[in-house]
Amino acid sequence: xxxxxxxxxxxxxxxxxxxxxxxxxxxxxxxxxxxxxxxxxxxxxxxxxxxxxxxxxxxxxxxxxxxxxxxxxxxxxxxxxxxxxxxxxxxxxxxxxxxxxxxxxxxxxxxxxxxxxxxxxxxxxxxxxxxxxxxxxxxxxxxxxxxxxxxxxxxxxxxxxxxxxxxxxxxxxxxxxxxxxxxxxxxxxxxxxxxxxxxxxxxxxxxxxxxxxxxxxxxxxxxxxxxxxxxxxxxxxxxxxxxxxxxxxxxxxxxxxxx
Numbered sequence: 001x002x003x004x005x006x007x008x009x010x011x012x013x014x015x016x017x018x019x020x021x022x023x024x025x026x027x028x029x030x031x032x033x034x035x036x037x038x039x040x041x042x043x044x045x046x047x048x049x050x051x052x053x054x055x056x057x058x059x060x061x062x063x064x065x066x067x068x069x070x071x072x073x074x075x076x077x078x079x080x081x082x083x084x085x086x087x088x089x090x091x092x093x094x095x096x097x098x099x100x101x102x103x104x105x106x107x108x109x110x111x112x113x114x115x116x117x118x119x120x121x122x123x124x125x126x127x128x129x130x131x132x133x134x135x136x137x138x139x140x141x142x143x144x145x146x147x148x149x150x151x152x153x154x155x156x157x158x159x160x161x162x163x164x165x166x167x168x169x170x171x172x173x174x175x176x177x178x179x180x181x182x183x184x185x186x187x188x189x190x191x192x193x194x195x196x197x198x199x200x201x202x203x204x205x206x207x208x209x210x211x212x213x214x215x216x217x218x219x220x221x222x223x224x225x226x227x228x229x230x231x232x233x234x235x236x237x238x239x240x241x242x243x244x245x246x247x248x249x250x251x252x253x254x255x256x257x258x259x
Contacts, residue, residue, distance in 0.1 A: 023159065027128075028058040030120070030155045034132055035060045038147045040139030041132045042112075046120070047071075047079040049127040054080060057128070063111060064133055070106050077103045082117035082129035088145060089117045093137040116140040118148040121156045181219040188222035191229055 027046040034044040045064035048057040056068040071077025077100055078089040091097045094113050097104045107115070112133045120128040130152050134140065189203035198206070207225075211218040 024057055026155060026158055030130055030151060031058040031060050031064070033151055034130055034148060037151065038132060038140075038144050040114075040134045040136065040144060042135045043133050045079075045131045045133075047083055047117075047129050047131060049080070049083050050125070054083075064131060066110055067107055067112055067115075067133055068131065070110070071103060074101075074103055076100065078115055078117040079129050079131045082119045082131075083127040086119045086121070088119070088149070089115075090140060090145065091115045092140075095137065111135055113137045114139040116144060116148060118145070118152050120152045120159075122159065181222075184219060184226055185222045188225040191225055 027048070031044040031046050035041045038044075043059065043061035043064035045059035045068050046057045047068055048055055054068075054072045056065050059065040059068070068079055071079050078091055081087075082089040091100070091104070091114055094104045094108045094115075112135065114134040114137050116132040116134075118130045118132075120130060122128055130148055132140065132144075132148060185204075185207065188207055189200055192198060192203040192206055193200060196203075196206075207218055207221055211221045214221065
């Protein structure tokens, strides 16, 4: 078997929009690319194991999905082994393979005669593998393994960048919220200092005490105080209160637990 001249599509992950893509959509691209780029692949899937629980995160056809599920039911198989060990696991011929007990006869019955499972190098608390299944024995050679490694390697970079992007976005959002909260708290402190002739520390203690007594966030108490003086933000506070109240109610609008 020879590798096609162009090899895997190296641009498959080049234009990934980190703000729009999800982990599942990227893994689906991994499975789809493997099916179309690696000779001999009948169907492909991606197995993800999180906290010991495996799932088929993406697949190109029913054959791949059912073969993954068979291994999950048995609690062993090449896809689980590749994900856990970080090593490529290949089965050249299901008819003569002896390592996987009940899996190989079940795979033969489903029409799979060879498989190639390649670990995806996550940097987080996940284990994963790209699984390629063939309907002919000896379908995957060293070139096919190299192509599979290339696909998962490029996908791993994208997934790592997605995590970094999400982390950075959350950090920026938290900083922005912290700055907004600090600003309104400073305004509220100034109002209390002017009204009561107290120090900045005493004003903050007053806000903190009101927050504890009302069992509400200090920034919300500050916003209400500022709104009383400026007339701004009242609608925002009412919306916030409605949202907080909705959290303790069921979907039908009744108080949770009441009949």
